[in-house]
Amino acid sequence: MERRSFIKRTGLATAALWIPDFLKPLENFVADEYRNLVIIQLSGGNDGLNTIIPFENDIYYNSRKTIAIAKNTILKLTDDMGFHPSMTGLQGLYNDGLMCVINSVGYPNPNRSHFRSMDIWQSATDANEYKNTGWIGRYLDSSCSECNHPYLALELDQTLSLALKGDTKKGIAVNNPQQLYNQTREPFFKQLKDLATDNDHDNVAYLYKTMAETYASAEYIFETNKTYKNDFEYPKNDLARQLKQIATFIASGLNTRVYYASMGGFDTHVGQLNRQENLLKQFSESVTAFIQNLKSTNKLNDTMVLVFSEFGRRVNQNASNGTDHGTANNVFVLGSALKKQGFYNAAPDLTNLDDGDLKYQIDFRNIYASLLNNWLKISPGKILGKSFDYLNFV
Amino acid sequence: MDLKNLYHLYSRAGFGISIRDAQKLQVKNKNEIVDLLLSIEGKQAYLDCIQLDEMPSGEQMKSLSKEEKKDLGKEARNKIQYLNTTWIKQLVTSPAPLLEKTTLFWHGHFACRIENPYTIQQLNNIQRQFAFSPFKDLLLAVSKSPAMLQFLNNRQNHKQQPNENFARELMELFTIGRDNYTEQDIKESARAFTGWNFKADTYEFVFREKDHDDGVKAFMQQTGNFNGEDIINIILTQKQTSVYLCKKFYRFFVNETIDDKRVAELADYYYQNNYDTGKLLKKIFTADWFYDDINVGVNIKSPVEFIVGLSKSFSIIPPDDVLLKFQRALGQVLFYPPNVAGWPGGRNWIDSSTLLLRLKAPSLILNGGKVDIVEKDDMPEESFNLPEIIKINPDEKSFYADVKPDELIENMLMPKLNAKKKNILSGNAGTNKQLVLKIVSMPEYQLC
Numbered sequence: 129m130e131r132r133s134f135i136k137r138t139g140l141a142t143a144a145l146w147i148p149d150f151l152k153p154l155e156n157f158v159a160d161e162y163r164n165l166v167i168i169q170l171s172g173g174n175d176g177l178n179t180i181i182p183f184e185n186d187i188y189y190n191s192r193k194t195i196a197i198a199k200n201t202i203l204k205l206t207d208d209m210g211f212h213p214s215m216t217g218l219q220g221l222y223n224d225g226l227m228c229v230i231n232s233v234g235y236p237n238p239n240r241s242h243f244r245s246m247d248i249w250q251s252a253t254d255a256n257e258y259k260n261t262g263w264i265g266r267y268l269d270s271s272c273s274e275c276n277h278p279y280l281a282l283e284l285d286q287t288l289s290l291a292l293k294g295d296t297k298k299g300i301a302v303n304n305p306q307q308l309y310n311q312t313r314e315p316f317f318k319q320l321k322d323l324a325t326d327n328d329h330d331n332v333a334y335l336y337k338t339m340a341e342t343y344a345s346a347e348y349i350f351e352t353n354k355t356y357k358n359d360f361e362y363p364k365n366d367l368a369r370q371l372k373q374i375a376t377f378i379a380s381g382l383n384t385r386v387y388y389a390s391m392g393g394f395d396t397h398v399g400q401l402n403r404q405e406n407l408l409k410q411f412s413e414s415v416t417a418f419i420q421n422l423k424s425t426n427k428l429n430d431t432m433v434l435v436f437s438e439f440g441r442r443v444n445q446n447a448s449n450g451t452d453h454g455t456a457n458n459v460f461v462l463g464s465a466l467k468k469q470g471f472y473n474a475a476p477d478l479t480n481l482d483d484g485d486l487k488y489q490i491d492f493r494n495i496y497a498s499l500l501n502n503w504l505k506i507s508p509g510k511i512l513g514k515s516f517d518y519l520n521f522v
Numbered sequence: 523m524d525l526k527n528l529y530h531l532y533s534r535a536g537f538g539i540s541i542r543d544a545q546k547l548q549v550k551n552k553n554e555i556v557d558l559l560l561s562i563e564g565k566q567a568y569l570d571c572i573q574l575d576e577m578p579s580g581e582q583m584k585s586l587s588k589e590e591k592k593d594l595g596k597e598a599r600n601k602i603q604y605l606n607t608t609w610i611k612q613l614v615t616s617p618a619p620l621l622e623k624t625t626l627f628w629h630g631h632f633a634c635r636i637e638n639p640y641t642i643q644q645l646n647n648i649q650r651q652f653a654f655s656p657f658k659d660l661l662l663a664v665s666k667s668p669a670m671l672q673f674l675n676n677r678q679n680h681k682q683q684p685n686e687n688f689a690r691e692l693m694e695l696f697t698i699g700r701d702n703y704t705e706q707d708i709k710e711s712a713r714a715f716t717g718w719n720f721k722a723d724t725y726e727f728v729f730r731e732k733d734h735d736d737g738v739k740a741f742m743q744q745t746g747n748f749n750g751e752d753i754i755n756i757i758l759t760q761k762q763t764s765v766y767l768c769k770k771f772y773r774f775f776v777n778e779t780i781d782d783k784r785v786a787e788l789a790d791y792y793y794q795n796n797y798d799t800g801k802l803l804k805k806i807f808t809a810d811w812f813y814d815d816i817n818v819g820v821n822i823k824s825p826v827e828f829i830v831g832l833s834k835s836f837s838i839i840p841p842d843d844v845l846l847k848f849q850r851a852l853g854q855v856l857f858y859p860p861n862v863a864g865w866p867g868g869r870n871w872i873d874s875s876t877l878l879l880r881l882k883a884p885s886l887i888l889n890g891g892k893v894d895i896v897e898k899d900d901m902p903e904e905s906f907n908l909p910e911i912i913k914i915n916p917d918e919k920s921f922y923a924d925v926k927p928d929e930l931i932e933n934m935l936m937p938k939l940n941a942k943k944k945n946i947l948s949g950n951a952g953t954n955k956q957l958v959l960k961i962v963s964m965p966e967y968q969l970c
Binding site for chain 1 (some may be wrong): 588589593635662687692778784818820821822842851853860862866869870872873874875877878881882895898901937942943946963964965966968969
């Protein structure tokens with residue numbers, strides 16, 4: 129459905145009467161086509177080699193004597209690569225041409241600390257560079273200098289990740305629209321939020337402005353979310369809850385460009401087989417439900433999903449039937465508007481390792497640059513600080 | 523000293539001051555009070571939470587199984603949490619607030635994040651020991667500390683195979699700042715720090731001569747077979763180092779918005795006085811301009827300033843899990859800086875979520891509410907595993923029932939309030955407890 133007409137029909141245009149000035153729908157964001165980006169962060173370092181398995185590779189089986197995935201159970205996709213057996217849902221999406229797998233994604237001088245590597249992915253910097261802002265935050269900074277709408281980038285959490293913090297603008301963390309709404313409706317808060325002054329250079333004004341924006345955003349998100357009742361069936365887990373909420377937001381016509389969801393638990397040093405199977409099953413089922421939900425609301429064409437983890441794991445398993453922190457990893461992109469379906473590139477080269485770790489072939493910022501330029505239609509130069517070639521998956 | 527100025531001084535040189543304490547100090551003049559803040563004889567409390575014999579030796583480490591190592595990691599994290607809450611409480615109760623505040627400044631300046639409770643405690647004590655000393659003494663001690671040697675990989679900086687991490691951060695973050703050195707300077711100075719190491723069992727600095735590259739290095743237009751200390755000396759002869767440091771002092775202690783002229787004055791002074799930090803602080807806090815309106819109530823409290831200030835104001839010590847949970851939710855956990863660059867500070871502290879929590883938390887803490895914060899699940903090895911809902915026991919005794927409302931407002935809110943805001947606060951007269959709960963819920967309470 130075309131965005132502009134959608135807004136008119138659902139009454140947001142009339143609603144403009146009660147929406148404060150700075151919250152009116154953004155005409156400049158309502159381009160010819162309205163596009164969302166949904167980012168799913170797998171925290172802890174998902175073991176990519178047991179997710180997308182190079183089942184014809186002896187090195188793989190030799191390196192993982194007790195935790196390799198048995199060949200006959202693998203969901204085969206190509207002559208030499210297949211999914212973990214618990215990802216039947218994703219296999220269906222793959223077969224329908226709704227998924228692109230990019231192998232060997234990483235960055236130079238990889239850092240094996242969770243928090244530091246996550247910082248690098250979220251801030252989109254070199255490994256030896258420290259930025260206080262994230263790539264989505266800088267997207268907010270650059271995309272629209274005169275508007276201040278935290279909900280343009282929305283994280284399904286109680287606190288906001290670095291990824292969504294810009295220099296002058298920040299996204300908003302919303303775990304539950306009702307809860308956020310209630311938090312902001314306390315009488316004293318209400319009384320204060322109207323006391324904002326205009327002096328922008330002053331921190332007092334900055335606090336009042338943030339408060340007023342939060343107040344208004346909470347209301348806008350709550351009211352908009354109510355306009356769509358989502359009956360689609362999802363599995364019962366936290367990622368599914370987040371994704372269902374995002375699908376509801378999208379279907380309700382929320383003016384959000386970037387959604388951020390996350391799932392933890394992938395730090396499988398010990399007893400990996402069962403743990404990862406369970407996690408990948410939840411992940412696959414949740415994402416599959418989400419994609420089908422988007423399809424059912426006609427929003428799949430407008431949505432691109434990016435899935436990443438802060439690092440992959442070492443090729444050799446450890447002595448506790450697990451894997452330790454590694455480097456390069458696979459990244460998934462899902463959507464119906466993909467230009468490249470299936471595998472973007474070849475399986476990682478297990479003969480050419482860097483001290484037991486995969487060497488990256490594609491810098492993750494090439495993927496960001498492609499999504500920014502080709503999908504969100506904004507020049508990534510300022511956001512990423514340097515130039516990265518675009519990949520043709522989108 | 524005027525009460526208003528006294529409040530300002532203590533909000534920057536400490537974590538605030540109660541009305542009662544301020545009234546006692548009021549009879550002294552500015553110089554006397556600043557001298558008092560700087561006199562720390564007998565008031566230096568070193569953190570002493572972790573003893574050397576609690577740490578496993580290198581030999582023991584080798585024989586541990588994966589599971590045992592994992593347990594050890596958990597234990598180390600528990601100890602760092604203990605260190606964290608012990609320090610927070612010390613910040614609240616210390617008789618030497620400026621010393622602790624300056625230690626907090628160095629904690630962010632020489633930011634270090636490693637999972638070794640003993641060496642991280644050692645580093646914190648170095649930062650306290652040399653807090654007011656000439657900067658060179660502090661810098662040398664930090665550079666030789668096992669925590670920093672490990673964190674910035676100087677242990678891997680070998681004669682045959684230099685590692686540049688320490689040399690780079692030394693210049694980029696600790697001393698002179700970006701664009702004031704070349705990549706060649708980093709390469710050459712990294713060689714000068716080869717051989718700087720520590721003993722794995724005693725955590726004492728050791729200079730391994732065999733691993734030291736004593737060849738000729740060309741560094742910042744000088745040539746010689748420099749060692750690490752020579753490199754530090756050369757960096758300190760650059761005026762820019764003083765400018766870089768004074769900018770940081772200025773942002774932290776005076777104003778997040780830099781006044782170039784003032785910073786230049788301070789940088790001259792610091793440089794001429796052998797980078798004596800105690801003297802510099804005295805210069806700042808006795809300057810008339812420090813008390814100008816433009817510098818009062820304009821900085822955003824860091825989460826630690828916020829938590830400590832609140833606790834101090836109301837003579838409460840929240841339970842450990844509350845202290846940890848708020849630090850994490852507000853984005854500043856002591857001993858867990860985001861990276862070697864430290865906490866960015868200022869407006870970076872504030873987004874919709876943190877502001878909501880900051881506005882809400884004080885009244886919850888003071889009024890016995892429940893704090894419901896779910897921990898983010900993205901730090902698998904550093905998760906605190908705190909209860910999701912924390913019930914806080916109210917403390918009824920310190921709501922200043924005997925103090926006039928205007929005095930309470932002046933004491934707790936640093937920025938000037940306009941008439942409307944004043945009216946909201948004291949308009950419909952209630953008890954002082956009601957007033958206090960409103961005061962701490964004002965956005966102005968976030969500023970110092």
